[in-house]
Amino acid sequence: KQEVTQIPAALSVPEGENLVLNCSFTDSAIYNLQWFRQDPGKGLTSLLLIQSSQREQTSGRLNASLDKSSGRSTLYIAASQPGDSATYLCAVNQAGTALIFGKGTTLSVSS
Amino acid sequence: SAVISQKPSRDICQRGTSLTIQCQVDSQVTMMFWYRQQPGQSLTLIATANQGSEATYESGFVIDKFPISRPNLTFSTLTVSNMSPEDSSIYLCSVTHRGQGTEAFFGQGTRLTVV
Numbered sequence: 268k269q270e271v272t273q274i275p276a277a278l279s280v281p282e283g284e285n286l287v288l289n290c291s292f293t294d295s296a297i298y299n300l301q302w303f304r305q306d307p308g309k310g311l312t313s314l315l316l317i318q319s320s321q322r323e324q325t326s327g328r329l330n331a332s333l334d335k336s337s338g339r340s341t342l343y344i345a346a347s348q349p350g351d352s353a354t355y356l357c358a359v360n361q362a363g364t365a366l367i368f369g370k371g372t373t374l375s376v377s378s
Numbered sequence: 379s380a381v382i383s384q385k386p387s388r389d390i391c392q393r394g395t396s397l398t399i400q401c402q403v404d405s406q407v408t409m410m411f412w413y414r415q416q417p418g419q420s421l422t423l424i425a426t427a428n429q430g431s432e433a434t435y436e437s438g439f440v441i442d443k444f445p446i447s448r449p450n451l452t453f454s455t456l457t458v459s460n461m462s463p464e465d466s467s468i469y470l471c472s473v474t475h476r477g478q479g480t481e482a483f484f485g486q487g488t489r490l491t492v493v
Contacts, residue, residue, distance in 0.1 A: 301482060310384075310470060310486035311421075356420065358482075365411045365472070366482055370420040 273369035288342040290357030384485030401471030406451040415468040427454040
């Protein structure tokens with residue numbers, strides 16, 4: 268059974284810092300890996316999608332990498348801002364199946 | 379991409395009653411899923427909504443408690459039946475197309491409080 272782990276569970280940084288969020292998964296036979304952002308009490312906003320054949324994706328200040336063989340992904344956030352404060356969720360799926368989520372990393376960026 | 383309208387956005391319900399949540403997508407999608415997010419927790423898959431047939435439920439979730447309909451490719455409902463305070467959660471609808479590289483999208487969720 269696929270399990271997704273995210274480290275750290277919580278992170279507090281001052282504005283302007285670069286930071287890395289980690290995600291690991293137990294079954295490397297994934298189809299897609301997706302990073303989401305969730306603000307308190309809200310739904311999920313998709314940030315980046317990485318296909319299993321890809322190694323990284325970039326969107327603005329965000330960069331996600333994937334090492335499928337080792338079962339790991341990282342989300343790099345450059346020059347963090349208070350507006351980046353949210354919970355970040357990593358999720359993976361296999362062919363024709365739903366996403367399996369980690370428990371998330373709650374990020375707080377102080378000004 | 380896909381735009382998902384989920385209703386209601388929130389509700390407060392009495393124990394023992396039922397609530398039906400609607401999920402409407404602006405385009406035809408292959409896959410529709412329902413998730414539950416309990417307070418302070420991550421998302422747990424309830425079931426896959428299958429068009430024109432019975433939903434496929436995950437371990438720990440049963441049709442009598444969470445009946446699901448999907449009459450067409452753009453609409454699904456989830457009912458939370460005979461509610462108890464333990465059902466207080468955010469319920470989320472998700473859609474995607476089958477296949478690699480297809481992005482999953484989520485509705486804004488329904489925040490349910492059972493008193």
